[in-house]
Amino acid sequence: MCRSIKVLREGAVPLSDEEFRAAALQFVRKISGYxxxxxxxxxxxxxxxxxxxxxxxxxxxxxxxRVLKPR
Incomplete structure (x- = not known):
C-alpha cells in the first residue's frame, strides 16, 4: 500500500472527524485511482x-x- 498514508493510531491523542475523513479520502483516492x-x-x-x-x-x-509504566 502507499507509504504516504498517515498512521492515525497514536493512543493518547484524540482524533477529529476531519482527520478520519482526510485519511479515508486519501485511501479512496488511492484505491479508486481518482x-x-x-x-x-x-x-x-x-x-x-x-x-x-x-x-x-x-x-x-x-x-x-497498553500504558507502559515508567522505569
Missing amino acids: RKPSRANEHSFETAVDEIATVSSKLLHSLEY
Missing part, C-alpha cells in the same frame, strides 16, 4: 469516503492501548 471523480461517480466516491471514515473511527475508538 483524485476527483466524475459527476457520475461522485456520489459513490463520497459515500465510500464517509463509510471508511466511520468504520475507521469505530476501529480506533474500540482498540485497547
